[in-house]
Amino acid sequence: MEVVITETAAKAGALGADAITELVARQPNAVLGLATGSSPLAVYDELGQRVRAGTLSLAATQAFMLDEYVGLPADHPERYRNVIEREFVGRVDIDSARVHGPDGRAADLAAAAADYEDQIAAAGGVDLQILGIGTDGHIAFNEPGSSLASRTRVKTLTHQTRADNARFFGGDIEAVPQHCLTQGIGTIMNARHIMLLASGRGKAEAVHQLVEGPISAMWPGTILQMHQHVTVLIDTAAASRLQ
Numbered sequence: 339m340e341v342v343i344t345e346t347a348a349k350a351g352a353l354g355a356d357a358i359t360e361l362v363a364r365q366p367n368a369v370l371g372l373a374t375g376s377s378p379l380a381v382y383d384e385l386g387q388r389v390r391a392g393t394l395s396l397a398a399t400q401a402f403m404l405d406e407y408v409g410l411p412a413d414h415p416e417r418y419r420n421v422i423e424r425e426f427v428g429r430v431d432i433d434s435a436r437v438h439g440p441d442g443r444a445a446d447l448a449a450a451a452a453d454y455e456d457q458i459a460a461a462g463g464v465d466l467q468i469l470g471i472g473t474d475g476h477i478a479f480n481e482p483g484s485s486l487a488s489r490t491r492v493k494t495l496t497h498q499t500r501a502d503n504a505r506f507f508g509g510d511i512e513a514v515p516q517h518c519l520t521q522g523i524g525t526i527m528n529a530r531h532i533m534l535l536a537s538g539r540g541k542a543e544a545v546h547q548l549v550e551g552p553i554s555a556m557w558p559g560t561i562l563q564m565h566q567h568v569t570v571l572i573d574t575a576a577a578s579r580l581q
């Protein structure tokens with residue numbers, strides 16, 4: 339695990355964009371893994387600037403989202419599909435049809451989860467997975483206690499995660515869905531390179547556990563210690579509990 343501490347989240351975002359730029363230069367049809375939430379926004383912003391400047395094209399890539407809320411209306415602004423359209427597709431030159439996500443509106447969620455695993459496998463797996471981490475240590479929506487070998491499935495969000503994400507729902511925790519479809523920890527571990535971003539003091543304990551804690555399902559991010567190619571990009575506040 340390589341840990342890079344930067345002064346600001348924007349600098350971490352630029353480093354993240356560098357890794358994607360180098361990957362796409364080597365492999366224009368690379369498969370990217372996309373996280374939602376605040377942490378990857380600096381990366382998406384930087385990628386957008388490079389595409390607009392003509393120094394990068396993501397047109398031949400494909401992308402797979404990590405997770406999706408269950409049951410939000412198709413046009414809900416916080417449905418992760420819509421967030422990714424706004425924050426990623428809208429900034430770069432990838433066609434929306436090349437971006438895939440789990441179907442949180444499917445009548446049969448278990449079948450949708452299995453189908454999503456098949457789609458990722460059919461694409462040849464994820465080359466570079468962007469990750470955030472929850473204050474409770476979750477990666478994607480694999481909450482504490484998740485199986486470290488899990489695959490895409492339905493999960494119940496913890497009170498902590500719903501409270502953390504209430505900021506996207508007008509501060510109303512009741513408006514945050516209770517369930518999600520999420521790639522499993524085993525699914526994420528299959529990515530060839532994992533790049534995790536975190537910023538702010540609120541992430542300091544989760545980052546400490548991720549980097550220095552014992553591997554435990556109670557801090558799901560700790561399993562990344564077992565992956566052979568992980569880059570952790572954090573600002574000084576998120577790094578403040580590292581020894």
Ligand code: F6R
Nearest residue numbers: 373374375376377470471472478
């Ligand atoms: C989002 C996701 C989550 C977030 C995590 C951190 O697709 O899978 O694991 O990465 O909740 O969220 P932010 O970045 O908003 O602090």
